Amino acid sequence: GENVxxxxxxxxxxxxxxxxxxxxxxxxxxxxxxxxxxxLGKRPQLIIDIRSNxxxxxxxxxxxxxxxxxxxxxxxxxxxxxxxxxxxxxxASTGGFKTIFGxxxxxxxxx
Amino acid sequence: SQTIHQWPATLVQPxxxxxxxxxxxxxxxxxxxxWYRQAAGRGLQLLFYSVGIGQISSExxxxxxxxxxxxxxFILSSKKLLLSDSGFYLCACPGGGATGxxxxxxxxxxxxx
Numbered sequence: 001g002e003n004v005x006x007x008x009x010x011x012x013x014x015x016x017x018x019x020x021x022x023x024x025x026x027x028x029x030x031x032x033x034x035x036x037x038x039x040l041g042k043r044p045q046l047i048i049d050i051r052s053n054x055x056x057x058x059x060x061x062x063x064x065x066x067x068x069x070x071x072x073x074x075x076x077x078x079x080x081x082x083x084x085x086x087x088x089x090x091x092a093s094t095g096g097f098k099t100i101f102g103x104x105x106x107x108x109x110x111x
Numbered sequence: 112s113q114t115i116h117q118w119p120a121t122l123v124q125p126x127x128x129x130x131x132x133x134x135x136x137x138x139x140x141x142x143x144x145x146w147y148r149q150a151a152g153r154g155l156q157l158l159f160y161s162v163g164i165g166q167i168s169s170e171x172x173x174x175x176x177x178x179x180x181x182x183x184x185f186i187l188s189s190k191k192l193l194l195s196d197s198g199f200y201l202c203a204c205p206g207g208g209a210t211g212x213x214x215x216x217x218x219x220x221x222x223x224x
Contacts, residue, residue: 006154032211043201043215044155089155093211097143097162098170103154 006102023090030092113138115216130189134202142204
């Protein structure tokens with residue numbers, strides 16, 4: 001079945017450094033790749049997404065890249081701040097009914 | 112924009128007891144609805160999705176069931192809870208755009224003892 005793998009499971013960085021989270025997906029029909037941020041005890045919320053016809057997208061300190069050939073996509077956070085500390089989920093969707101999530105990355109930003 | 116109400120927010124239940132979690136959606140009509148479960152420190156596992164009243168698709172075999180008695184109501188149930196049913200249950204619907212974004216409710220935290 002469809003599968004999304006996410007690495008690393010835990011990531012600790014110093015404030016101001018960059019953080020990179022990587023995901024791979026199995027379903028070549030996937031065409032939509034959202035990233036969600038979940039703060040402790042709260043619901044996941046969309047922070048950025050990318051469609052399969054785009055290789056890169058940036059929104060302030062956050063960027064996503066997509067390599068459809070390799071079925072890889074990544075989240076890049078620059079100039080990390082303590083408030084970036086959270087669990088981040090990648091996901092893949094074929095635009096149909098199902099969105100499949102990665103296992104999540106717990107990001108710690110040390111002040 | 113849509114709003115998702117989930118209740119109860121927190122629940123502690125003994126093993127073998129029944130379960131009913133409710134989700135209602137406002138601000139959208141005939142939405143696809145989803146139940147996800149997040150076990151402690153784990154990812155989001157899709158349990159059920161529904162494309163309309165009375166239409167339920169199950170993603171994983173388990174002792175849970177779902178029902179959609181009304182267009183904007185989605186219910187997750189169990190007749191007898193297991194310890195492994197503990198987790199954070201999230202109801203979701205499409206975000207309203209054409210992108211495929213999911214919008215989640217606040218979640219229901221279930222602890223089975």
